Amino acid sequence: MKLKEIDRTAMQAWSPAQQHPIYLATGTSAQQLDATFSTSASLEIFELDLSDPSLDMKSCATFSSSHRYHKLIWGPHSMNSGERVSGVLIAGGENGNVILYDPAKVIAGDAEVVIAQKDKHTGPVRALDVNMFQTNLVASGANESEIYIWDLNNFATPMTPGVKTQPLEDISCIAWNRQVQHILASASPSGRTTVWDLRKNEPIIKVSDHNNRMHCSGLAWHPDVATQMVLASEDDRLPVIQMWDLRFASSPLRVLENHTRGILAIAWSMADSELLLSCGKDAKILCSNPNTGEVLYELPTNTQWCFDIQWCPRNPAVLSAASFDGRISIYSIMGGSTDGLRQKQVDQLSSSFGNLDPFGTGQSLPPLQLPQQTAPQSIVLPLKKPPKWIRRPVGASFSFGGKLVTFENAKSQQQPGIEQQQQQRHHVYVSQVVTEEEFLARSNQLQEAVQSEGFVSYCQRKIDMAQADFEKNVWAFLKVNFEEDSRVKYLELLGYRKDDVRKKVNMPGSCACVKCFTDGYVDGLITQTLLTGNFESAVDLCLHDNRMADAIILAIAGGQELLSRTQEKYFAKMQSKITRLITAVVTKNWKEIVQSCDLQNWREALAAVLTYARPDEFAALCDLLGNRLESEGDSLLQTQACLCYICAGNVEKLVACWTKARDGNSPFHRSCWLS
Amino acid sequence: LPPQVSVINTVDTSHEDMIHDAQMDYYGTRLATCSSDRSVKIFDVRNGGQILIADLRGHEGPVWQVAWAHPMYGNILASCSYDRKVIVWKEENGTWEKTYEYTGHDSSVNSVCWAPHDYGLILACGSSDGAISLLSYTGDGQWEVKKISNAHTIGCNAVSWAPAVVPGSLIEQPSGQKPNYIKRFASGGCDNLVKIWKEEDGQWKEEQKLEAHSDWVRDVAWAPSIGLPTSTIASCSQDGRVFIWTCDDASGNSWSPKLLHKFNDVVWHVSWSITANILAVSGGDNKVTLWKESVDGLWACISDVNKGQGGVSAITEGQQNEQ
Secondary structure (H helix, E strand, C coil): CEEEEECCCEEEEECCCCCCCCEEEEEEECCCCCCCCCCCEEEEEEECCCCCCCCECEEEEEEEECCCEEEEEEECCCCCCCCCCCCEEEEEECCCCEEEECHHHHHHCCCCCEEEEECCCCCCCCEEEECCCCCCEEEEECCCCCEEEEECCEEEEEECCCCCCCCCCCCCEEEECCCCCCEEEEECCCCCEEEEECCCCEEEEEECCCCCCCCEEEEEECCCCCCEEEEEECCCCCCCEEEEEHHHCCCCCEEECCCCCCEEEEEECCCCCCCEEEEECCCCEEEECCCCCCEEEEECCCCCCEEEEEECCCCCCEEEEEECCCEEEEEECCCEECHHHHHHHHHHHHHHHCCECCCCCCCECCCCCCCCCCCCCCEECCCCCCCHHHCCCCEEEEECCCEEEEECCCCCCCCCCCCCCCCCCCEEEEEEEECCHHHHHHHHHHHHHHHHCCHHHHHHHHHHHCCCHHHHHHHHHHHHHHCCCHHHHHHHHHCCCHHHHHHHHHCCCHHHHHHHCCHHHHHHHHHHHHHCCCHHHHHHHHHHCCCHHHHHHHHHHCCHHHHHHHHHHHHHHCCCCCHHHHHHHHHCCHHHHHHHCCHHHHHHHHHHHHHHCCHHHHHHHHHHHHHHHHHHCCHHHHHHHHHHHHHHCCHHHHHHHHHHHHCCCCHHHHHHHHC | CCCEEEEEEEEECCCCCCEEEEEECCCCCEEEEEECCCEEEEEECHHHCCEEEEEEECCCCCEEEEEECCHHHCCEEEEEECCCCEEEEEEECCEEEEEEEECCCCCCEEEEEECCHHHCCEEEEEECCCCEEEEEEEECCEEEEEEECCCCCCCEEEEEECCCCCCCCCCCCCCCCCCCCCCEEEEEECCCEEEEEEEECCEEEEEEEEECCCCCEEEEEECCCCCCCCEEEEEEECCCEEEEEEECCCCCCCEEEEEEEECCCCEEEEEECCCCCEEEEEECCCEEEEEEECCCCCEEEEEEEECCCCEEECCCHHHHHHC
């Protein structure tokens, strides 16, 4: 999907991988003229800001240059040492000069941006490459088989890789090997490629396809295999990319015939060796797998030819393509929708204009009606196979119980070109991570306990093992949780045993002892009994301690039975004048009163009986009283007995009593009564 | 005491290509793995064994991640792949089947993560097309989709949910009504940013942008909650750095990064232990290291996991400084 666009007719170079943020440098191209036929030249640096979703690329700096360029490259030289924070821009000029610029200074807007320049070459410098191992070494190629190796630390005197190749030809491409630092390849338009060994200072092999005439427009070494390289042909009769292996240099190993017309430029991704970009005169930009020849992706472009294509070193999914219509486009091969971009532009516009006519007539704009077009699919499909940089090779995740799950993918020894069936084992490892061994043992025990439900024994073990009292207590409580009758056991743990307390209370002599100690002790004892729910003992204690009110109140709370017993005890203890009456009222024991009261108080007794006695016992009680009066009382009281008999409704006794009282009275009275 | 890391089970997955993820379920009894061979496999790994329960086919490209849903919803597994699809698999009557397939992304879906079970059954998916989708199960086999477009330009690599914490839950007792959760998750992308997203009135909004990395953020992991009001996020990147982000205030406004370590190679994955005190960092060439925060706030490597050998090499001070 297209990310950005710059309207420049220029040679381009991405900033090195170590550079952050990512820049794209452009230098006015010497080969092309734009529509204005302008001959001015400039070096410009743009910043790639991906958080900005618009298509515009921010221009950080422009340097007006006196040269136009045939080639531009950006090396990381001196970045690590800090001398040049953004590396070095190396440009090949039209007059045979190689110019070094300091991009940091360009960005900062300094006037002095040229580090050095040298007019060593005789013609336009079309080929440049930085050695990736020794970043101070730059190779340049120009006309007449001229190749120079420049040392950026000692720019004045370049070396040559060896004797010039005959016949003298233009050097169109030059490239350092990606695996071996002293190997350099140079290619001419005729298709003759020479491989140089800089240690020996001579060419070691010449590769050329004798069977075909090709116009070599691109040369690239295999990122992983030292002896392989590709050559691209611009010739429309042979629009191919040839893959060569130097060990077998008489004919190409593989030929990629995916373009229909000549190829203008190629770029091999350093991040994934299975991605080779190529752009051609068929206006296509293709991404193919050079190991298999398969086309993985076709970039959706307009109908322009691209003459230069570059991968971004830092962001492996990004590439830039410069086309003849004066535009440099930045793409991502990861697919995506362009709808978002389009919408964003519309939004931006409408936010500026609002809904009002910008010309101030105050009328709102009519809604935008886009013509119905059979627009090309706005969804761009990604690469057929995922690039190496998104295939995660390693990972680890934690799981329950301190387990760590890890996996690895052992690197296979690739020997491309030779079919190998390697049985790779793909393992996942489950490990136990223990920061303390003890902990592991404990967690195992816990797991066992949980599974077997042997909680009680587990807790018991814990109690035995516990060192601190607090721990002991905690485990003891936990254990009780699993036992039956837990509440009682909890109490016991707290130190309140029902039996003990009872014993304490019932201890003979404890009552006496109680008096010896201060009230505190009794309080404590009472508290203990209450906390264990032992109301009886508590009441006893209170009674012993003469806390009558407390005792009775507690007794009420302790239930009816306890209350009655307490009342008894209370009455036994208390001896006051009216105690007996109270007792009788509470216990409803009137018989007692009647039987034992003082006969002088017979009126009171009768009154009580009249008030309180139940209907069924009323008569008997009155009778009883009467009897007493008769038998025990004196003559006066005896006569009063009659009254009792009347109350009792006991006629016979009444008569007998009266007779006695009147003693020998006339039978007249008797008969009166009888009637 | 250096920690013991001992291999208790080696599962031979029989995958035919690179494995990209391996996750245990909630109880640690089952293991799900996914691979470039386009399959998702589920193993029963109780008691050190390995029994293949299911070999799920349905993806048309390498499968990048798998994620188990909370067991209260049943046995559910989500997988995401380069083929732009997200598939939710479910075990019904002992067999695993595809229960939902989401094809709304335009590019590789790189990461899936289930939300805390308190929110319901919600899956966040991050894709290379820069969008993040949120798939919510609404019942009866129906799923509702919410999409955050252009969450990260040129691609989202990871999503991770914040643990469910009711605001002020440590202090107030919810009175039986459904708690008002604030849903949040973190995402990391190819724009080198870590972003925090918050749901407001049913819409997802970008709450925070955390900038510290100089290259693609490969993974983000939000630490499980331990009941304290602090939030912690770990992020790792192509630039070899792992940052620990902490936010102290409950409103989630000020996040500060702490560099855990700068490795020499790309760091692919970070994962927190259940109790959130150990961080497993996977990077470069099959290197897995475990890190723990000491009482004075510094992170130290407590182990260098050598797989296959199952041994422990407790990293010495010297080695640590070299790194």
